[in-house]
Amino acid sequence: MTGNSPLDDPEAAAFAWARYRRIMRAMLLFTIGLVAIAMALLYKFGGEVSVHFYIATALGVGFVMLLAGALMGLVFLSSGTGHDESVDNNLPDNDPEN
Template sequence: MIPRSPLDDPKQAAHAWARYRRLMRFMMGVTLAVVVVAMALLYKHNGFVSIHFYIATALGIGFAMLLMSALMGLVFLSSGTGHDATIIDPLEDDADNKDDPKD
């Protein structure tokens, strides 16, 4: 039988997703701050090179940071709610037998 995930409960799921959204809002603010600082430092050291340079740099930093925060946020959501503990590991019996000294 497949165990129920804590995220199947609507109240727990709503709480977990609200926490995830709060984390993403915070990381959006951090990302914007990092992009602004990076743009200021690039302009200070290089002057105006090309608008395309600044657009590409801002998009690259922003996309990388937001993707990292989204994926890590999902890891925290899964682990924090106990969703990870509800899996069925089909190889669990094989791992137990491998450690058995009788084999």
């Protein structure tokens, strides 16, 4: 059973999703910077490696950072709006005697 979620209110939902988009924009900028630093360090200390190595590293670092940011942003969205508190987690009693 669930109660009414604060995300059911259109104004609260609009504010929450705007906050999520703001978090994702910040994470995107941070990720771009981190990928640029990683590429510079690889170029300086990596020796002779294929261009495919740079592409794979950039995609791997970028994907992991954006995925982590998206998942953490959803946690903040759920927790910050009170959506977590609206869920009823009471499980039925598992008493074998009854």
